[in-house]
Amino acid sequence: MxxxxxxxxxxxxxxxxxxxxxxxxxxxxxxxxxxxxxxxxxxxWQPDRTTFPTQGALVGSADGAVDFVALKAIGADFVYIEASASAFARDPAVVKNLDAARAAGLPWGALHKYDPCQPADKQAANFVTVVPRDKKMLPPAVELEQLADHCPVPVSDAAVVSELMTFLNQIETHTGKPAVLKLGREFEKTYPIAATLDRALWLSSDRVQPDYGGRPWALWTANSGLQTSAAEQPLRWVVVQK
Structure with a gap:
């Protein structure tokens, strides 16, 4: 067969x-x-300039060397600089970046990474020590990403909000300007502060305009990884709402 x-x-x-x-x-x-x-x-990708004419960047030591003159040349109208974090930490490049931004003639602001596990007054003292008084500086920004879920000593939701208010009052006294809340999605979900704290919001969402704040935002991290000739690493590109 x-x-x-x-x-x-x-x-x-x-x-x-x-x-x-x-x-x-x-x-x-x-x-x-x-x-x-x-x-x-x-x-x-960058948002259209006709819709968002004012654009800039957020920089820190993790971005490597940043050429602020080149950053201005490619269209940055301002820059926020990571300055302090929690009660004692500070960005290793903060002094160098502040001096370089000033030398380049770029309007600058300082950002603090807030830690709900640490006392507000110690965090404010850290920020005040790192960030000089300067009438020309932009409003201070407070990054709210970290939750209190794993604090060594439990912190209630009410205490998180109360301590945050204390921190804001102290750094606003130092800078003379109301702070901007760089609000993370999970932080807002856990501690819905956007509706209760009367501060400008800075939200983040690649390419798509964010809506998790429940009200209009003032700043938007539109691209968390913009490749430019101004820095060794991709930069976080930020736009301002008209």
């Missing part, structure tokens, strides 16, 4: 690839090309 020959899987008559397999290969190639294009596009 003659044995029936079987074709290799994915092969048509004459050993040629079947139409289905060729189609799958084309789709896979298109997916790769599309992914590369999306990555490149995001790395170089």
């Amino acid at each position: 003659a044995k029936t020959k079987t074709r290799p899987r994915g092969k048509g008559r004459g050993g040629r690839p079947s139409l289905l397999w060729r189609l799958l290969a084309v789709l896979a190639l298109l997916a790769i090309v599309g992914g590369v294009w999306a990555w490149w596009s995001m790395r170089h």
